[in-house]
Amino acid sequence: MVKKHLIQQVSMFTENRPGRLAAFAQAMEQAGIDIYAFSIAEADGFGVIRALVSDPAVACDRLTALGFMVKMTDVIAVRMKDRPGGLREVAEVLGRADINIDYSYAYSSKHGAVLILRVDKAEDAVKSLKESGVPLLESAEVH
């Protein structure tokens, strides 16, 4: 079962002007949606807000209705072992499987430290990581 480990992340395009994150957060608040984790990637003149939220489908609808450009992206959530070498292990597994990491961010959840990975071949990544015994969160555990 690979699919249950694919976690839906909400990605939102933002123009580079003040108040964009506030607009996102306000939209989530008004829809009663919890934001568990987020990261902001910025480039020359624009950015992308990426977030794990309690109800990604509702979040997307809400943000789209407000005129934002959003999409859902499958990411993987790795439960990190709290010891040296934890990250190396994950990175090595993916490297051996020829899977490229597009970006990653981490947050602290009730399950401890969680590493979010966006990779080019998500399903392959899940398989490889599971085969190597790397603990992954299921979608139901996150949302």
Next chain:
Amino acid sequence: MPREELRSLQFKSMKTLVYKLYSFSEFYRRRMRAAKVHPDDVQCLEDVRKLPFMVKSDLRENYPDKLFVTPRDEVVRFHASSGTTGKSTVVGYTQHDLDGWTTSLARALTSCGLGRADTIQVSYGYGLFTGGLGLHYGAERIGAAVLPASVGNTERQIELMMDMQVTAIACTPSYLLHMGEVAQKMGVNFLRDTKLRRAILGAEPWSERMRNRIEEDLGIKAYDIYGTSELSGPLFTECDEQKGIHIWGDLALVEILDPDTHEPVSPGERGELVVTMLQKEALPIIRYKVGDITTLDEEVCACGRTHPRIGRIQGRVDDMLIIRGINVFPSQVEYALMSIPEVGSHFMIEVDRKGELDDMLVRVELRREFFSDRIDDLMRIKKKVTHTLRAALNVSVDVELANPDSLPRFEGKAKRVIDRRRI
């Protein structure tokens, strides 16, 4: 007519015109004196450059008929412009003027391949606007049957087009597209259910892309037409080659000038269209700055005609920006953006001065289906837009990606430029 003969004819007409106006028009005499030019100074065709310009405001300030040089009883027709950018202007015609106008259009329609066997639906407005009546008389002159449909009541227009076996239509490109949509709702297929094969389209800016769309959707050939009420009305069209609009040299002398220096641009280069009407009587027009930006092609056309051709109207002088010494038109930006599927066709241009340098920012809307949460993908799109614009404008610009539907939409005349430079 060989080009040299045409030029010699143009010179004679111009010389006569200048002498006549110097003698009979208070306005032109004052203008010419102010420019320190006398009719005797006009010694060759190029000397047209010594003559003063006329602009739209000359007509407005002399409203309604103070620029007319013929006695009122020789005037047989008036038309008036709608005054979209200011007060309305009135133009007047003698019988000779109407004949010249009709001759010009008759030649133009013939060059599009129209003739006695055709039924031409004139769906330009009849009335004060020059489009309807101009095309009407031109079409009659070539022996075609005219269906004076004017504008509006689109369903009836489509029924008549089918019933009367209309072979050509003259209207605005947007109206023809609208007719296409209405026809579809009526279950009418232009190609299958009508005899329509040609369209003479103008009176508003349109693009090659729009032509392709119309020609493909409706299965017809679409020809560009040009003219303004000051020049008489619609006057010139493309020939069957569809490679530029033939300006009949015996009727009009065209110059394409740099909008700043007023020097002629190099052949084929974009510039401001300046027209001298060589045969007009009631309201003579000398070096009229229409305000349209286009190109000039003096090569003999593949159709064999020696009359020079102007390209598609690419913008208005009022819209022109000068960025680091380069003339930039919003229409160029629009055209360039149309070739990039990742972004929409709406845009805003913001111009600032950073230090001593002009800084031009083009804001474009990213299309939803191309949004990616990977910065690399977005940067690639941004770079593509930047490079495409740089190639099209010959000036480097900054590009900003914006949310879809976030940039202003304009009804009527678009104001896509914010120029914050303080010079």
